[in-house]
Amino acid sequence: MRYKVLVVDDSTFFRKRVSDFLNQDPGLTVVGEAKNGQEAIDMAAKLQPDVITMDVEMPVMDGISAVKRIMASTPTPILMFSSLTHDGAQATLDALDAGALDFLPKKFEDIARERQEAISLLQQRVKALARRRAFTRPSLLRPAPVMRSSLRDTRVQETKSAPVFESVRPPKATGKRYAALAIGASTGGPVALQTILTKLPASFPYPVFLVQHMPGTFTTAFAARMNNLCQIKVKEAENGDLVEPGCAYLAPGGKQMLVDGSSRSCRIRIVDDTGLDNITYKPSVDLSFASLGRVYGGDILAVVLTGMGADGREGCRSLKPRGATIWAQDEKSCVVYGMPQAVAAAGLSSASLALGDIASHILAEMPA
Numbered sequence: 001m002r003y004k005v006l007v008v009d010d011s012t013f014f015r016k017r018v019s020d021f022l023n024q025d026p027g028l029t030v031v032g033e034a035k036n037g038q039e040a041i042d043m044a045a046k047l048q049p050d051v052i053t054m055d056v057e058m059p060v061m062d063g064i065s066a067v068k069r070i071m072a073s074t075p076t077p078i079l080m081f082s083s084l085t086h087d088g089a090q091a092t093l094d095a096l097d098a099g100a101l102d103f104l105p106k107k108f109e110d111i112a113r114e115r116q117e118a119i120s121l122l123q124q125r126v127k128a129l130a131r132r133r134a135f136t137r138p139s140l141l142r143p144a145p146v147m148r149s150s151l152r153d154t155r156v157q158e159t160k161s162a163p164v165f166e167s168v169r170p171p172k173a174t175g176k177r178y179a180a181l182a183i184g185a186s187t188g189g190p191v192a193l194q195t196i197l198t199k200l201p202a203s204f205p206y207p208v209f210l211v212q213h214m215p216g217t218f219t220t221a222f223a224a225r226m227n228n229l230c231q232i233k234v235k236e237a238e239n240g241d242l243v244e245p246g247c248a249y250l251a252p253g254g255k256q257m258l259v260d261g262s263s264r265s266c267r268i269r270i271v272d273d274t275g276l277d278n279i280t281y282k283p284s285v286d287l288s289f290a291s292l293g294r295v296y297g298g299d300i301l302a303v304v305l306t307g308m309g310a311d312g313r314e315g316c317r318s319l320k321p322r323g324a325t326i327w328a329q330d331e332k333s334c335v336v337y338g339m340p341q342a343v344a345a346a347g348l349s350s351a352s353l354a355l356g357d358i359a360s361h362i363l364a365e366m367p368a
Helices: 012-023 039-046 063-073 085-096 108-112 118-135 191-199 218-231 285-294 313-322 337-346 354-367
Strands: 002-008 029-035 051-055 079-081 104-105 180-183 208-212 235-236 248-249 255-259 266-271 301-303 325-329 350-353
Touching: 002 104, 002 218, 012 029, 012 118, 029 039, 029 350, 039 051, 051 118, 063 085, 079 085, 079 118, 079 248, 085 104, 085 191, 085 218, 104 118, 104 301, 104 313, 108 255, 118 218, 180 191, 180 218, 180 285, 191 208, 191 218, 191 255, 191 354, 208 255, 208 285, 218 235, 218 248, 255 350, 285 301, 285 313, 301 313, 301 337, 301 354, 313 325, 313 337, 325 337, 350 354
Parallel strands: 002 029, 002 051, 051 079, 079 104, 180 208, 180 301, 208 248, 235 248, 301 325, 325 350
Antiparallel strands: 255 266
């Protein structure tokens, strides 16, 4: 089976390169190219692609407006291309809010030089989203609408769970003692994290550690946005931060977030390089989870959310013997069932939960 792709970009050069790279994969075929958002809407309805790659800044209609229109009329998995600037990060988060499922940095140098690593990553991301389209009914592709608040201390109206999936019955709370909550995510993670964190009350009495695969500029923008949406405090972690309850610390993109000290007095340590050759991701869920285990022992609830690959499995493997509780997002509610599947298949998780249920499970297990 070859998945159909629609490529949308106002640059003729970029459209051709992306199309050529995708067509090199025997599992993909580009069925159309559009040079602005309005053409994308028309071609999405006509061609019914399995995936759309979308630029942000285009004439006639921008990518974010096009995403909103497509998700309202012809729901389709959309991969955004965005610049590695502050404005690019903000626009990408807006696109994810509008319904896009994933993004890649727009690097003309990689495209022009035909770097195989970049080509392979593009093909993998598009196929992952295409498989998601085949697995999920199109009407379930849209994420939750965003309810914004300019004041963090004002009670935020809860967003609807995104998307609404059939739920499993919540397990009874174990009564276990906890000292921290840790969450790891990749593809689809920004929307999933928003769905969970916006439901935690201001009185949540534990620190939260977040590892989301993102470039540095994006984690800065994402932390600021989540801080405005959530009742708990959310910040991009900085070296030397004294860990406090009721605060979520987001690992900065391109670096590693570790912790030092004890569960009663813990500080964050941000490093550029750990010297380990087997670490692919920066930030890495594996590294952060393992570091948290050395400080908090088994008094951790670790949750692995949607994402490609297996980052988080080895971190959970180090937490499990210490007595930590580990949950994985279920397949049906994942954008990409990679990271949670790796944890579940290794026998490390005690529950596989629908995205819309995870917050309530956390609050039952870690009462405020």
